[in-house]
Amino acid sequence: xxxxxxxxPSTPNGNLTPTSASPSKVGVENMVGTPVxxxxxxxxxxxxxxxxxxxxxxxTSYAGSECGIIExxxxxxxxxxxxxxxxxxxxxxxxxxxxxxxxxxxxxxCIRWFQELEGSYSLELEKLQQSLEFEEQKCMEIExxxxxxxxxxxxxxxxxxxxxxxxxEKFMKEASDKLTVMESLAKxxxxxxxxxxxxxxxxxDLGRAQRELQSANQKISSLNEMYKRLQDYITSLQQYNGKLxxxxxxVEDDLKRAEKExxxxxxxxxxxxxQLTLSRASQDEATKQKxxxxxxxxxxxVELQQVRDDRDRYLSQLQTLTGEVVKYKELTEQSCTxxxxxxxxxxxxxxxCSSQTSEMKTLKEQLTAAEAKVQVSDISAVETRTExxxxxxxxxxxxxxxxxxxxxxxxxxxxxKKLHNTILELKGNIRVFCRVRPLLPDENCxxxxxxxxxxxxxxxxxxxxxxxxxxxxxxxxxxxxxxPDASQEDVFVEISQLVQSALDGYKVCIFAxxxxxxxxxxxxxxxxxxxxxxxxxxxxxxxxxxxxxSLQPQGWKYEMFQCWKFTTKQSEIYCQQIKxxxxxxxxxxxxxxxxxxxxxxxxxxxxxxxxxxxxxAKEVSFLLNQAANSRSVGKTQMxxxxxxxxxxxxxxxxxxxxxxxxxxxxxxxxxxxxxxERLSKSGSTGDRLKETQAIxxxxxxxxxxxxxxxxxxxxxxxxxxxLTYLLQPCLGGDSKTLMFVNISPDSSSVGESLxxxxxxxxxxxxxxxxxRRQTNIRPxxxxxxxx
Ligand SMILES: Nc1ncnc2c1ncn2[C@@H]1O[C@H](COP(=O)(O)OP(=O)(O)OP(=O)(O)O)[C@@H](O)[C@H]1O
Numbered sequence: 001x002x003x004x005x006x007x008x009p010s011t012p013n014g015n016l017t018p019t020s021a022s023p024s025k026v027g028v029e030n031m032v033g034t035p036v037x038x039x040x041x042x043x044x045x046x047x048x049x050x051x052x053x054x055x056x057x058x059x060t061s062y063a064g065s066e067c068g069i070i071e072x073x074x075x076x077x078x079x080x081x082x083x084x085x086x087x088x089x090x091x092x093x094x095x096x097x098x099x100x101x102x103x104x105x106x107x108x109x110c111i112r113w114f115q116e117l118e119g120s121y122s123l124e125l126e127k128l129q130q131s132l133e134f135e136e137q138k139c140m141e142i143e144x145x146x147x148x149x150x151x152x153x154x155x156x157x158x159x160x161x162x163x164x165x166x167x168x169e170k171f172m173k174e175a176s177d178k179l180t181v182m183e184s185l186a187k188x189x190x191x192x193x194x195x196x197x198x199x200x201x202x203x204x205d206l207g208r209a210q211r212e213l214q215s216a217n218q219k220i221s222s223l224n225e226m227y228k229r230l231q232d233y234i235t236s237l238q239q240y241n242g243k244l245x246x247x248x249x250x251v252e253d254d255l256k257r258a259e260k261e262x263x264x265x266x267x268x269x270x271x272x273x274x275q276l277t278l279s280r281a282s283q284d285e286a287t288k289q290k291x292x293x294x295x296x297x298x299x300x301x302v303e304l305q306q307v308r309d310d311r312d313r314y315l316s317q318l319q320t321l322t323g324e325v326v327k328y329k330e331l332t333e334q335s336c337t338x339x340x341x342x343x344x345x346x347x348x349x350x351x352x353c354s355s356q357t358s359e360m361k362t363l364k365e366q367l368t369a370a371e372a373k374v375q376v377s378d379i380s381a382v383e384t385r386t387e388x389x390x391x392x393x394x395x396x397x398x399x400x401x402x403x404x405x406x407x408x409x410x411x412x413x414x415x416x417k418k419l420h421n422t423i424l425e426l427k428g429n430i431r432v433f434c435r436v437r438p439l440l441p442d443e444n445c446x447x448x449x450x451x452x453x454x455x456x457x458x459x460x461x462x463x464x465x466x467x468x469x470x471x472x473x474x475x476x477x478x479x480x481x482x483x484p485d486a487s488q489e490d491v492f493v494e495i496s497q498l499v500q501s502a503l504d505g506y507k508v509c510i511f512a513x514x515x516x517x518x519x520x521x522x523x524x525x526x527x528x529x530x531x532x533x534x535x536x537x538x539x540x541x542x543x544x545x546x547x548x549x550s551l552q553p554q555g556w557k558y559e560m561f562q563c564w565k566f567t568t569k570q571s572e573i574y575c576q577q578i579k580x581x582x583x584x585x586x587x588x589x590x591x592x593x594x595x596x597x598x599x600x601x602x603x604x605x606x607x608x609x610x611x612x613x614x615x616x617a618k619e620v621s622f623l624l625n626q627a628a629n630s631r632s633v634g635k636t637q638m639x640x641x642x643x644x645x646x647x648x649x650x651x652x653x654x655x656x657x658x659x660x661x662x663x664x665x666x667x668x669x670x671x672x673x674x675x676x677e678r679l680s681k682s683g684s685t686g687d688r689l690k691e692t693q694a695i696x697x698x699x700x701x702x703x704x705x706x707x708x709x710x711x712x713x714x715x716x717x718x719x720x721x722x723l724t725y726l727l728q729p730c731l732g733g734d735s736k737t738l739m740f741v742n743i744s745p746d747s748s749s750v751g752e753s754l755x756x757x758x759x760x761x762x763x764x765x766x767x768x769x770x771x772r773r774q775t776n777i778r779p780x781x782x783x784x785x786x787x
Contacts, residue, residue, distance in 0.1 A: 216419050223412050223419070230409050234553065237402050244398065248391050255384050262377045269370045276363050283356050286349070293349050300342050409554055410660055417504045430706070430737045431479040432764040433494065434465055434757070436745055437519035438484035443746045451747045454483060465743075467757060469750050476757045478764055484745065488526060492539040498668075498736060499540050502653055503547055505664030507735035509671070509727065510536070513699070513760070514742030515752035516675030523740055524647070524672040537649055537670050544653070554657075646698065646723055647672040669727065673699065698723040703759060705731055710766030739763055 436452055455464040455475070465481045467474045482491055495510060502508040512520035526535030653666040701721035708716045709731065718728040731737065741760035743753045 220416060220419050223416055227409065227412050227416070230405055230412070231553065234402065234405055234409070237398060237405065241395070241398055241402065244391065244395055248388075248395065251384065251388055251391065255381070255388065258377060258381060258384065262374070262381070265370060265373055265377065269367070269374065273367070276360070276367065280360075283353075283360060286353055286356055290349055290353055293346060297342065297346055300339070304339060406554075406659070410657075413554055429735070430710075430739070430763065430766050432739045432741060432760050433480045433482065433491075434476070434478045434741045434743060434760060435482040435486065435491065435519060435523060436465065436484050436743045437522065439745050450745070451750050451753070452743065452745050454481065465757070467750065467754055469754055474754060474757070476761050478741070478760065488523075488533055488535060488539070491523065492536055495536060495540075495738060496543055498738060499543050500547070501736055502651070502666040502668035503544065503655070503664075505655070505666045507667045507669075508738075509669040509731060509735055510738045510740070511669075511671035511673055512740040512742055513673050514675065514740075514756050515744065515749060518675070518742035518744045518749075518753075518756070520672050520675065520740070520742045521647075523742060524649075524670060540651075540668065540670065544651070646674050648723075648726065671727070673702075697721065703763075706763055706766055 451468055453466045455466060460477050463481055464475065464477050480494055498508045498510065512523050514520050522535065524535045524537055526538065527533040649670040651668040655664040698721040701724050704717050704720060705724045718724045739760065741756050743756060
C-alpha cells in the first residue's frame with residue numbers, strides 16, 4: 001500500500017505525463033501508519049499511462065478526503081518493488097533521487113487532478129442530494145400507493161384464501177375421483193391381464209391349430225401319396241386284370257376252338273357213323289345182291305347145267321337132228337355170251353364187295369381214331385375247364401381287391417375333401433388377396449420415391465403392404481400380397497384350392513375390387529392375344545375340365561360322367577339393369593322391373609337369361625370371348641379402356657358318382673367389378689357421370705352387405721342393388737369368398753389406393769360364417785337355377 005501526503009511537491013509544469021518506460025499502471029507504496037496531519041492515511045495512487053483520466057474513470061467514494069485513492073494491483077506493486085530492488089545495485093543514488101523527484105512530480109499532478117475531480121464530485125453530490133429529495137418525495141407517494149395496494153392485496157388475499165378453500169375442496173373431490181379412476185384403472189389392468197392371458201391361450205390355440213394344420217397338411221400329403229400309390233396299385237391291378245382278361249379271352253377262344261373242333265369231330269364222327277350205316281346198308285344190299293346174284297348164278301348154273309344137259313341131249317340129238325344143228329348152234333352161242341356176261345357181272349360184284357369190305361375196314365379205322373381223338377379232346381376240355389375255373393376264381397379275387405381299393409380310395413378322397421375344407425375354413429371363409437400391378441410405360445415413378453413398399457419382417461413377409469401418402473406410412477396386412485412381378489400362374493396357384501372346393505360342392509365367390517386401371521380385368525381375364533398371360537377365368541376352366549378327366553378313375557366313370565353337367569352363363573349388371581351378354585344385341589337393356597325370383601333352393605333366378613351347356617374349355621373360352629366383346633367399355637381420364645360394368649361369370653357344377661351314390665352341386669362365381677373411382681378424378685359428365693354414380697352405389701351396397709354379414713345383423717341389405725341381389729346366394733354365410741384388391745403403384749392414384757386398401761382391410765377383418773357343402777341333391781332341371 002502507498003500513503004501519500006497532500007503536501008508533497010508537485011511537478012513544476014503541473015501536467016500529468018506518463019513515464020517513458022513505465023507500464024500502464026504505476027503504483028507507489030508508502031508506509032502504513034505514517035502520521036499525516038495527526039492521522040494515518042492510506043492511499044493507492046493510480047496513474048493511467050498517458051491517458052487523460054476523466055471524472056467517470058476516477059474513483060468517486062473518496063471525495064472530500066485528502067488524497068484520491070485508486071486501486072493498484074498487488075502484483076504490480078511487488079513487481080515494481082522487485083524492479084527497484086534490482087535496480088538498487090545498478091543505479092547510483094543520484095539517479096534514484098532524480099527518478100524519485102520526477103516521480104513525485106507526477107504524483108503531485110495526480111493529486112491536483114484529483115482535487116479538481118473532487119470539486120466536480122461535490123457539484124454532482126449536490127445534484128444527487130436534490131434528486132434524493134425528489135426521490136424521497138416519490139417514495140412517499142409510492143408508500144401511499146403501497147398502502148393502497150396493500151389494502152387491495154389484503155382484500156385479494158382474503159379472496160384468494162376463499163378461492164384456496166374452494167380449490168382445496170375441489171382438490172379433495174378430484175382426489176376422490178382420482179381414487180375411483182385408479183380403482184377402475186386397476187380393474188382395467190386386471191381385465192387387460194385377463195385379456196392378455198386369454199390372448200396367450202388363444203395364441204396357444206392358434207399354435208395348436210397351426211400344428212394341427214401342419215399335421216393335417218402332412219396327413220393330406222400322406223393321403224395324397226397313398227392316393228397316388230393306390231392309383232398306381234389300381235393301375236397295376238387294372239393292367240393285371242387286363243392281362244388276365246386277355247388270357248381269359250384267349251383261353252375262352254382256345255376252349256371255343258376246342259369245342260368247335262369237338263363239334264366238327266363229332267359231326268365228322270356222326271357223318272362217318274352215318275356213312276358207316278350207309279356203307280353197312282349198301283354192304284347188306286350188296287350182300288343181298290351178291291346172294292341174289294349167287295342164287296341167280298346158281299340158277300344160271302342150274303340153267304347152264306340144264307343147258308349143258310340140254311346141249312348134251314341136243315348134241316346127242318345133233319347127231320340125230322342134223323337140221324336142227326344150226327339152230328341149236330346159234331342158241332348155244334347166245335347162251336355162251338349170256339354166260340360170259342353173267343360171269344363178268346359176278347366178278348364185278350365180287351370186286352365191289354371186296355372194295356366195300358376194305359372201305360368198311362378204313363372207316364372202322366377212322367372211327368377208332370375219331371373216338372380216340374374225342375377221348376383226348378374230352379380230357380383237354382376237362383383240363384381247360386379246371387384252368388378256367390381257377391382263372392375265374394383269381395379274377396373274382398382281383399375284382400374283390402379292386403373294389404376294396406376303390407372303396408379305400410373313395411374313403412381317402414372323402415377324407416381329403418374334409419381336410420381340404422378344414423384347411424380352407426381355418427384360413428377363413430372370406431379372404432383378401434392384394435395384387436399390385438407394375439408401373440405402366442406412361443406412368444412415372446414418384447420423385448419422392450416409391451409409393452408402395454413391402455415389409456420384409458418374417459411376421460408379415462408376403463402378406464404386408466405399406467403405402468406412403470404425404471410422408472405418412474399406412475401399413476396393411478392381408479392373406480396374401482402379390483408384388484408387381486407376380487405372374488398370372490402364381491396368382492392362379494393360390495386360388496386353385498377354391499376351385500377344388502367348387503368341385504367338391506361348395507359355393508365359391510371370387511371378385512376383383514379396385515380403382516379404374518388397377519388391373520382387375522387383367523387378373524380375371526388376362527391380356528387378350530397373350531396365352532401365357534391368360535387370367536383366372538380361363539385357367540379355372542382348364543382346371544375344371546382337367547379334374548373332370550382325372551376324377552374318372554375314382555368312380556366318376558365315363559358313363560357316370562354323363563351326369564356331370566357344366567352350365568355356364570355370363571350376366572352383366574349395368575347401371576342397375578341386368579343386361580344379357582350372350583344375346584345383348586337382341587334384347588338390349590332389360591327393364592328395371594325385370595323378374596328376379598328367389599328360388600326355393602336359395603338361388604337367384606334371372607328370367608330369360610341365356611344358359612349354355614358346355615362340354616369343353618374351348619367352348620367356354622369362345623363364349624367368354626363373346627361375352628368380353630359385348631361388355632360395356634368406356635374411356636375415362638383414368639383408364640383408356642375402362643370396364644363400365646360388373647362382369648359376373650358363373651359356373652354351376654353337378655357331380656354324380658353312381659357307384660357311391662354321391663352327388664355334389666357347386667357354384668363358382670368369378671366377378672370383375674367395375675372400377676371404383678372418384679367422380680372428381682374420373683372427369684365423367686352426363687351419362688358417364690350417371691354411370692359412375694351407379695357403379696359407386698352398387699359397390700357401396702356390396703360393402704354394406706359384407707359388413708352387415710360380418711356384424712351378423714338380422715337384416716342384410718341384399719336388395720339394395722342388383723349386384724348384391726344376384727350374388728346373394730354366394731355372399732351368404734355358407735359360401736367361400738375371396739376378394740382381390742387391385743392396386744396401382746402410380747403416385748397420382750395414392751388416394752384411391754388408400755381407400756381400396758382400407759375397404760379391403762375391413763373386409764379382411766370380417767367373418768361371414770361357415771360354408772356348407774351341397775351334396776345329395778339331384779337337380780330336377782339345372783336350367784332353373786343360375787347363380
Ligand atoms: N399385373 C399386371 N401386369 C402387367 N400389366 C398389367 C397388370 N395389371 C394390369 N396391367 C395393365 O394395366 C392396364 C389396366 O388394367 P385393367 O384394364 O385390367 O384395369 P381395370 O382395373 O380392369 O380397369 P377398369 O376398372 O377401368 O376396367 C392394362 O393395360 C393392363 O394390361
